[in-house]
Amino acid sequence: KKSDFGLIGLAVMGQNLVLNVESRGFQVSVYNRTPSVTDEFVAKHPGKKLVGCDTLESFVQSLAKPRKIQIMVKAGAAVDQVIEQLIPLLEKDDIVIDGGNSLYTDTERRDAYLTTKGLRFIGAGVSGGEEGARKGPAIMPGGPASTWEVMKPIFESISAHVDGQPCVIHIGPGGAGHYVKMIHNGIEYGDMQLICEAYSLFKAAGFTSAEMAAIFNEWNEGELQSYLIQITGKALEQKDPETGKPLVELILDKAGQKGTGQWTQLNAAENAVVISTINAAVEARVLSSQKKQRVTASTQLQGPTPALDKVKAELVAKVHDALYASKVISYTQGFDLIKTMGEKKNWGLDFGGIASIWRGGCIIRARFLNRITEAYRSEPQLANLMLAPFFKDLLNRTQQNWREVVALAVTNGIPVPAFSASLGYYDSYRSARLSANLLQAQRDFFGAHTYERTDKPEGQWFHTDWPEVIG
Numbered sequence: 228k229k230s231d232f233g234l235i236g237l238a239v240m241g242q243n244l245v246l247n248v249e250s251r252g253f254q255v256s257v258y259n260r261t262p263s264v265t266d267e268f269v270a271k272h273p274g275k276k277l278v279g280c281d282t283l284e285s286f287v288q289s290l291a292k293p294r295k296i297q298i299m300v301k302a303g304a305a306v307d308q309v310i311e312q313l314i315p316l317l318e319k320d321d322i323v324i325d326g327g328n329s330l331y332t333d334t335e336r337r338d339a340y341l342t343t344k345g346l347r348f349i350g351a352g353v354s355g356g357e358e359g360a361r362k363g364p365a366i367m368p369g370g371p372a373s374t375w376e377v378m379k380p381i382f383e384s385i386s387a388h389v390d391g392q393p394c395v396i397h398i399g400p401g402g403a404g405h406y407v408k409m410i411h412n413g414i415e416y417g418d419m420q421l422i423c424e425a426y427s428l429f430k431a432a433g434f435t436s437a438e439m440a441a442i443f444n445e446w447n448e449g450e451l452q453s454y455l456i457q458i459t460g461k462a463l464e465q466k467d468p469e470t471g472k473p474l475v476e477l478i479l480d481k482a483g484q485k486g487t488g489q490w491t492q493l494n495a496a497e498n499a500v501v502i503s504t505i506n507a508a509v510e511a512r513v514l515s516s517q518k519k520q521r522v523t524a525s526t527q528l529q530g531p532t533p534a535l536d537k538v539k540a541e542l543v544a545k546v547h548d549a550l551y552a553s554k555v556i557s558y559t560q561g562f563d564l565i566k567t568m569g570e571k572k573n574w575g576l577d578f579g580g581i582a583s584i585w586r587g588g589c590i591i592r593a594r595f596l597n598r599i600t601e602a603y604r605s606e607p608q609l610a611n612l613m614l615a616p617f618f619k620d621l622l623n624r625t626q627q628n629w630r631e632v633v634a635l636a637v638t639n640g641i642p643v644p645a646f647s648a649s650l651g652y653y654d655s656y657r658s659a660r661l662s663a664n665l666l667q668a669q670r671d672f673f674g675a676h677t678y679e680r681t682d683k684p685e686g687q688w689f690h691t692d693w694p695e696v697i698g
């Protein structure tokens with residue numbers, strides 16, 4: 228019997244996806260560049276419907292037509308190399324799926340290229356890490372709708388499910404799937420940083436690790452319920468086996484990144500979309516990585532002595548609101564970017580559907596995503612998520628505490644770049660009049676850029692002969 232599905236690249240994600248697909252009743256052929264990895268993997272799983280192949284030729288021959296081949300190799304050149312090796316072996320209408328973290332522009336290029344070869348291509352973002360791959364990830368496939376229809380039964384059966392709904396929808400053509408996965412990762416950066424800022428305030432106020440764990444555990448029972456809040460509570464409970472101390476306090480405060488956050492930043496800059504919360508999160512990682520410089524600066528640049536212990540009692544409820552409101556801003560900005568690109572590319576994106584598939588499998592899974600789905604379902608053309616009834620009420624209810632938290636952080640010298648960037652966006656967006664009138668005066672002053680007036684119809688442009696400045 229020929230296999231229903233083939234997978235190339237047996238690193239952990241690939242292996243777990245294979246086991247997931249197999250567990251749903253499909254026979255899976257597997258291939259890895261280093262054959263010993265294939266042999267060991269198959270030997271480790273006796274009795275499963277797995278076909279190990281040591282050559283790409285035998286792998287391709289073992290698959291039922293149209294062939295469905297998922298590539299799970301390192302993003303970048305390796306994907307192109309595998310595709311090049313596959314092309315001469317494949318036949319018209321065979322389907323190649325790239326399930327790695329590819330840059331969406333690479334996906335667009337590969338989609339166009341494989342189409343010229345008579346082959347079908349899907350660029351699918353797969354989120355959820357190793358565990359998600361094994362038990363059910365969120366999947367964001369991009370490519371032609373007709374190809375999605377062929378892949379749908381397999382993707383829907385292997386994805387996570389929430390309320391009986393699979394956490395996979397056809398995102399759109401071409402690079403849409405990998406694009407949405409990229410924004411998912413940007414949002415993930417934001418969520419993580421916001422939680423870390425909450426932690427830093429609690430820490431400065433003198434909460435113990437056990438007390439902080441209890442706060443996050445409790446938050447996970449309420450509106451903030453999410454995977455990242457949940458693992459934060461668990462992480463804070465963890466003791467170092469050697470010293471018995473809270474493990475988190477022993478971990479070096481130097482964060483890495485793999486680049487999807489920066490891709491999101493670049494894309495936002497190209498499209499002139501404000502994603503200040505995500506930017507703050509990416510930049511916070513950059514500053515964290517400059518540990519040596521920070522240690523030097525800490526003895527040279529002055530700040531206030533934190534005195535948050537006095538407000539300890541009221542801090543929990545306030546930080547809760549600051550975190551929740553900032554999170555709403557982060558998603559507002561992320562969806563603004565998705566909407567902007569979706570329209571530019573004509574992808575026909577379903578924003579509510581995107582939020583709903585993020586409810587399961589992936590790192591940002593959270594209860595509150597339902598609210599985003601509801602907002603877009605009731606108003607598909609919603610310009611800004613903050614103006615949906617639920618989020619408007621939420622922000623109006625939390626904004627006072629949010630401000631007080633940012634103010635406390637500022638007066639106590641505790642960095643909260645993502646909380647404050649979010650608040651800056653909120654206060655700017657809700658300002659009927661900003662200070663850009665002065666900006667326009669400056670531009671007209673030095674560059675004769677002209678300006679419009681509040682007392683004249685829009686579209687009429689004025690220039691002033693400003694006084695000459697000497698020196």
Ligand code: 2AM
Nearest residue numbers: 236237238260261264299300301305308
């Ligand atoms: P390997 O076991 O032969 O190294 C993650 O690195 C996965 O991608 C591994 O399964 C690895 O195979 C595979 N991989 C990396 N570069 C590759 C390439 N150029 N061609 C094929 N597979 C590759």
